Amino acid sequence: MVTTQPKISLSLEAADTTIIHCAGMTGLYMTLKRLEKQYPSSHQRGGRISWFLTADTIELFWQGSDFIALSWLIKESFQLDDTGLINLTGLDNDGIYLRQKIHIHEGICAVFLCHNQFYQAGEIVNTELKVEEKKLSINTNP
Structure with missing residues (x-):
């Protein structure tokens, strides 16, 4: 019996790669670089996950449980900042203006939540943020 190390291989050259896959791979590439x-x-990472990156491929390797390695990667990739907005590790979030962070957050929520059959938009909620002594009002669906 031959055992193999768990692995995921992604390629922009794959026949079934769509523009959405390309965008996702770009985000994953940026995240892995950061x-x-x-x-x-890799000893500092869950499941000792490691990767090999080229201009058109991403290969992920880990030891042990798939759940430990991949949940570590997801938790490190997508977080919430102090204001509750989605923080993408692949981006320089400290260099992004608040308005851009809000657009990113709303875009991600729209893509993932609006297409989910279990999601139902609630009433619009008005949230006020204070930034550099200025108040910013945001209307969102929870």
């Missing part, structure tokens, strides 16, 4: 800086050694 995580390399935060966690230089």
